[in-house]
Amino acid sequence: MRVTQNMLSNQMLRNLSSNYGKLDQYLEQLHTGKKVRRPSDNPVVAMKGMGYRAEVSKIEQFKNNASEADNWFENTDEALDKMTKALHRIYDLAVQGSTGSYNEEDRINMMSEVKQLKEHVIDIANTSVGGKYIFNGRQTDQPPVNKDGSFNNLYNNDSVMIEVAPGTKLAVNAIPNRVFNADNNDLFSTIDRFITALENSDQAQINESIGDIQTHTDQVVNARADIGARMNRLELIIDRLDHQEVVAKKMMSDNEDVDYEEVITDLITQESILRASLAAGSRTIQPTLLDFLR
Template sequence: MRVTQSMLASNSLKNLSKSYANMGKYQDQLATGKKINRPSDDPVVAIKGMFYRTNLTEVEQYKRNLSEAYTWVENSEAGIDQATQVVQRIRELTVQAQNGSNSPEDLQAIGVEVAQLKEDLYSVANTKVAGRYIFNGTQTMNPPITKDNEGILQFDKMVTNSFEVEVSKGVQLKVNIDPSSVFGSGIFSVIQELEDELSVGNLQNGDELLTGLDNNLEKMIAERSDLGARYNRLELIDSRLADQEVIANRILSDNEDADIEKVITDLTIQESIHRASLAVGSKIIQPTLIDFLG
């Protein structure tokens, strides 16, 4: 086959174009820090990257869910703690009221404090976090305890079902408590009876009321213990997700991130090849007919 001057020029330009493309690829890798910048650069790496990135996105979503779970559990624990303190204080006042040296006025004064503590317990039961009631199951937009026109507490809207958060793939964790065990009508009935007797300056059922307070305190402690166990599990899941996130980022980096030292070396070599190609091309392609004839 006869090789013409135009063929030499065409091949030289084609090779120079490839050289420019290679340098452009290495410069893109340096600029982005990635092995590929489009799927066509390496379809296998691109497909694996999509899979690894999906895994990382799932882990990040579960970590956001964990933050939500921590908010519910920690605020629920704080609510139980305050409710327990309130009931314990009411118990102390009941024991104090049973002292035979109290006058009717003393008992009435104790009744006033009991009434205020009852209002505080009511307030805790209707705790809102981020605009949602945390002690009313899945009915987070409705308060668990309401008052009628006469100020009497109503418990008909209290919901006891579980509010669950997905904290890992296929794992739903209950993050609320059973409000009936902590803020149910039982504890308020005992406190109301105590308040009514103290308000008239005569405590007749002190022992019975103490028993009622103790029974409700046991329920609160049991509910708090159960919540603590779930909090411990939440911390274990959090630790496992943190490990999964580190692993997912490392795998994604291994798959997509460019070896900068190697890219710089390859770019330097390619620049040398490109300069050599330009030099050889200038010798092969004769610039004028006179040079060709000469």
């Protein structure tokens, strides 16, 4: 086959174009840090990347859910702690009131303090976080306790469930019935009976209130212990999610991110090849007819 000057020129241009294309590819990888710019560059890498990104996105969503669950637990634990302290104080007043060393005026003063403590416990029972009442089951848009201490739905046993891992849901609230109800007596009715007993200096009722208040205190402490156990489990789940996120991001990086040392080496090599191609082309493609006659 006869090789013409035009064929040499076209072949050289094709080779130069190919070299420039590879040079552009390495420069793009160096600038972006990614192996591919579009799915057509490497469909296999692109498809795997979509799967890895979906996995990372799913883990991040579970971490957000876990953060919300942790917020519920932290606020519930703090509220139950304050409620326990208030009930301890009411219990101390009941013990003091049961002794014969306090007169009627002393009991009236105790009654005033117990009334204030009752208001304080009502405020705690109506704790809301982000506009959601944490002690009213799934009816988070309604306060569980009215100002007079009556309940909207004391026997509400609904759990607020949050999915914190694939197939794993945690109840993040304290069940109202298990916090405010003991031996079929609600907490505020018990406090009201104690207030009435102090007002009337009813020694027998004051003595009875000691045991009732202690029972309610134990109920709140048990509810807090249950919240603490779920908090510990959530910490383990968050730790596992953190590990899964690290692994998923590493796999995504290994699939998509370039090896800078390798890319820089390939870039330098390609630059050398391009220079060599230009030098060879300048010798092969003669600019004038006189060059053939020399």
